[in-house]
Each structure stands twice: as structure tokens, then as C-alpha cells.
Amino acid sequence: MKGLVRGERSRRVLEAVILEYIKGGVPVGSRAIAKRHGLRVSPATIRNVMADLEELGLLYQPHTSAGRVPTELGLRVYIDAILKIQQLSIADREQIRRSYRGGVSRVEGLLQETSKVLSSFSKQAGVVLTPRLSHTVLKRIEFVWLRTSMVMTILVSQAGIVHNTVFEIKEDISQEELDKYGRYLNDMLQDLTLNEVKARLLEEMKKEKVLFDSLLSKALELSQKALQENIENSELYIGGRTNLLDNPEFADVEQMRRIFNAFEEKSKIIDLLDKSMSARGVNIFIGSESELLDMESVSFVTSPYASGDEVLGTLGVIGPTRMDYSRIIPLVDYTAKLLSKMLEDTF
Amino acid sequence: MKGLVRGERSRRVLEAVILEYIKGGVPVGSRAIAKRHGLRVSPATIRNVMADLEELGLLYQPHTSAGRVPTELGLRVYIDAILKIQQLSIADREQIRRSYRGGVSRVEGLLQETSKVLSSFSKQAGVVLTPRLSHTVLKRIEFVWLRTSMVMTILVSQAGIVHNTVFEIKEDISQEELDKYGRYLNDMLQDLTLNEVKARLLEEMKKEKVLFDSLLSKALELSQKALQENIENSELYIGGRTNLLDNPEFADVEQMRRIFNAFEEKSKIIDLLDKSMSARGVNIFIGSESELLDMESVSFVTSPYASGDEVLGTLGVIGPTRMDYSRIIPLVDYTAKLLSKMLEDTF
DNA sequence: CTTGGCACTCGATAGGGGCGAGTGCTAAAA
């Protein structure tokens, strides 16, 4: 990939085109580049270089007499080989931390706040994927009697996420009895991940068939039911959708509709974020790379966040391919680390 | 209000203009009305009537040589005095009920699903306001030890809504102890509304000062903390935002941005829905009536929903003032009743 | 290899003309 752009000058020109394009959003011409960016050559020379870059597929012209616009590949090369990722400035970091003042008293709130921080600092949309229950450690399970034969189960994960499910049971069970099951299960299942819990339950149920211990058996049955529903859910917080409306490339309504549909649908975005959960550090998807087909001009910058060793979820920024990567990449990186730290400190 | 439109014919014409306008979204002319709508008079006559209606402020002309468009007042008169609200068809009702199949296992899910149902049947945005905790009956309170000095409180309301708060306490308390407090409080507080609970706690704390029963005192202190944060929260589920993009009146981006900002902000919409919570039956806010200033061309159709006698929250449809009230009003009405029934049956 | 010059391309913008939907008014008909 790095070999794609040979000369130092080519690289400078590519960078210049991209910077100008990110700033202005319109195709950039040779003159503009020759003037700014201190390349001490004439526009004509720039034009030659640009023609080369176009041949390589890094730039393209919307029409014959227009300036150049970077292609996805061009952006990719820029990000991988040219952009030097800087630290976020002290001032920015301070300001981000300040956004969290006022104390956040629920993980859900913390995550939601994070999506807002991401959006307001990037001027794009911010997203935060909540931990998938199946990978997190169970902290507590609780049964609540609602009405005859209806029981609610509440699961609390190590990270402080609370899930609940309501379901019907064949015969009524009193709250006292439910409490007993709860105590029993809490002793047995604490500090296992939900996937382990599931396995453990199956195991115990087998034994149980032999022992006919009805307390245990009922407890197992209950928790089994509760787990079925809860384990694969994952929520997505989205902040600053409206920021996207300010991007001139989405003035065309059709494009806009696609993105907002994806926001509403969520599942596609969740899938994408899920993928980047296993990667370490910041991940970037430019335009069609995300394979969210029909999302040509949208980029994602994502990073997983964790608590201790346990990777919990992913957060990121969604914006037009033409976004200020040099600022957003460090932003996402820092925010992920900060969130990780906050989760660690609290839970 | 009813007196505003005297003649039977005036009324018919107003109705005709509104129906045509709702259908087409463009100013409607005298010819169109004379042709359809079986008023057996000439366009010229219609024009005279229209001129009268315009003088009354029920219609207006965007410009001299255009047709007429209903004003907010015109819509108001139409809804209050002309529109006969019909029942939703059996087929529609059946289909709505069917949308809820597949079992909904959490109230949150049920409410969210309802916002989707509202949006997909209205082709507009659907909203559902979750019960405000302060008015609902407490079903259960639970404390979970997270780490040294950090405790999570989980509140379950009668209606099956689960809230949680995390807070720091001065000295560490073991899970066993927390359980004890929980049991104690559950006995004491069950079946009071959270407002009553709050009052009760204060009362007990006074006694407590005298008795120096440290179990009770700590329990009270804990729950006090938990309540502070939780009691006034109210969430808003919004479904089908993108439906609004299809309305030609929002082709202009500025208008769109305002609405989506309100969706993001939420608090304004929550306030509005809150207001209509005390009203009985369907409530309609046309354009500026909502006093969500800068929301001129947006209407709300809302209705409270309940479980038993207890009014829990509000749901509704948000769309352009030009929406099909004759369909949406019964839709909102039916959905509110259906949701009420489902909540009642489950919790 | 670089540069200035130059012809050329093509989108964006503005102006002008015609079209047609719809009006208000008037005078005749009911």
C-alpha cells in the first residue's frame, strides 16, 4: 500500500488535495494547491502530478473541467501512509473530561453521554454500542413476582448493565420462593460470564434430573428462560444525528434518508461495530469498505472500549467520508480510553 | 367555534379543501372541488364561498393566482366541528394487534414496539412516553453491591418499568447486609407510589432518630439516595423518524433540522406529551398550538395510556399539519387502549 | 523536468418567454 505513492511530492500533493477537500467540500484545483501548501512549483506541475494520482485511482474528476476529489482509495492511502496521528491537545482532553462532570449515575447514562461527547467534538454523529450480555460477567440475578404466573428476571452484569425480561411460568411461584431461587443462583453463578452461566446451567440440570431436588430444578428452569431472551441483545446509543444535516454532501435528501434509515434500523450499524470489537485500537471504514452497501459516502471511525481485560463494546463517529480524520481519530481513541477508565473506576 | 362556519355549504367546501389538501399537499383550486365532492355548483360559486372562508381566516392563498390552503384555524374547525371520527376498521385493528405477536418480554420493548406500530400505520413518526416513576407504584427495590463503597439500586414499578442508579456510600456495606435492607424496605414500601414512598421515608427517618435502629436507618438512607435520582426521569421512544422525510413540506432542510433537533433534544416533546397526560382521550395540537415555537407546520395527535386506574404515560403521532387526521385520530385512540390493555394483562 | 500560455470544457447562474392553473370581477341568467 505504501508503495503506491512513490515520490515525496506526490504524497504532498495527495495530502494537500485531501486537506483542502476536507476543509471545503468542493473539488480542488491545481492553483489552490500551488498557492497554499508551500509546494514551490507551478500549477502546471501540480496538474501533472494530479493526473498521475488519478491514474493510480487516488483522485478523480467529477467532470472534465472540475478540480479533483479524493477517492476512497485515496483517503485510505492518506490515512495509512501519510497522516501522522497526533495526540489530542491537552485543552481538548480537559474539555472532554469536563463534559462528564455532573456525575453519571447509571452506566446507560454514561454511555449515552459518551455518544453525545463524541458527536459534539466531532461535529458528526457519535455512537456507542452497549456491552453484549453474553460476554460479560454476571453480577447478580433477581426474580420479581409480577402477578399470577408472571415473573420478571433482572440481570446485572459486572459492568453495571441491567437487563430485564418478563415471562410466564406454568404454575405460580410466590415471591418468597423466588427469593430463595435467587439466592441460590447468585451463590452458584457469580462471576461467570453469561455464556459460562448457560453452560453451567445445562450441566446442573443434567445432574438434577437424577436428584429430583425441586428447588434447584425450578431455579434452573427459571434462569434458563431468562437467559434465552437476554443474552444476545445489544443496544446502540446515537448522539448528534442532526450534526449530519450540516454536511453539504447530504443536502440531497436521498442520501440523508439512507443514513437515517440505518440509524433507525440500527442492526446494520451494530453488526459493523461488532466486527471492530475484536480489533485493537482505532478502526476506520471508508465509504463502501463498511459494506453497509448504499452507504457510499459515509465513513466510520471506531474503537473498542473495555473494563479491565474485558472488552465490552465499541464506540465511534459516523460522518461523511470527507471528515476531519486528523482530529476525529485521536478523539475516538481518547474517548474510548477515557470511557474504559471510568467504567473500571466505578464497577 | 362551531358558529364560525354558518352554512352547510361553507362547511362542505372547507371539508373539501382540507381533504384535497391532505391528499395532494398542494393548494387546491375551485375547479377541483366543484368536480369532485358532488357539490352541484359551479367553480365560480365555490370561489365566492372560498373568499368568505378566507375572510374568516380558515383558508389562505399562498399567492394571488394560487388555490387555497387551510390555515391552522381552518384545520381546528374541521377537526372540532366537521370531522366525524370513525372507528378503526376491523382489518386495521386486527393488523395492529398482529404487530405485537412474537411476544414482547419487557415493558420497554412493548413501548418501543408501540412507537413503531404508530409510525408504520400513520406513515409519520410515532412517540411513546414512558411512565414517570414518581407516579407509579413501587413493586420492588433491590440493592446490589458493585465494589467497595459503590452500590446499585434497582427499582421495579408496578407497571414493570425497571430503573437503576449507582451511587457511592461513605462506608462499605456487604451484599448480605444490603439484602437485609432490601427485604426490610420491600415489606415496608410495597404498593405505595414513589411519591408516597418518599414521604414515608422522611417520616420513618424522623422516628428513627429517636430509636437508633441502625439497620433501619441505613436502609432509609440508601433508598433516599436512590430515589433522588430516579423519580423524575421519563423516557421517550420515537419510531419512524424517517417517515417524515417523505413529506414534501419538509423537503426544505431547515424545517427538517428543527424537527430532528427536537427529537434529539426530546425534552420539549416530553413536556408537551406530559401536558396531554392529564387530558382524557385524544388530544390534538395543530402547528403553533403546541407552543413548540419554530414548529409551525407540525401537528401532534396524542392520547394517554393507563393500566387499571393509573394513567401511566402518553403516546402519539407527530407529522405535518397536513396529515390524515381522520385516520390517525382513531389509530392513536385504538393504540392507546390496546397498550393499556396489554399492560394491564401482564402486570 | 518544469513552466507559461492557450484553447477548450462544462457546471453554475441569471434572464427572458411562454404556459397554465387559478383568481376576482362583472354582467347576465335563474
Place this chain on the structure above:
DNA sequence: TTTTAGCACTCGCCCCTATCGAGTGCCAAG
């Protein structure tokens, strides 16, 4: 008195054309 037909008029919309200018590619000279 009310309704209707007729008619002149208004004005947004659409299409066409002309103009403008940013930016290009190419060529020949440095």
C-alpha cells in the same frame, strides 16, 4: 338575491439560452 358563464389578469413554474469562470490538457519553450 343567488348562481353562473365569461374574461382579463396574476404569478409561479419550466424551459431555453447566453454568459461567466474555474479548471483542465496539451504544447512548446525554458
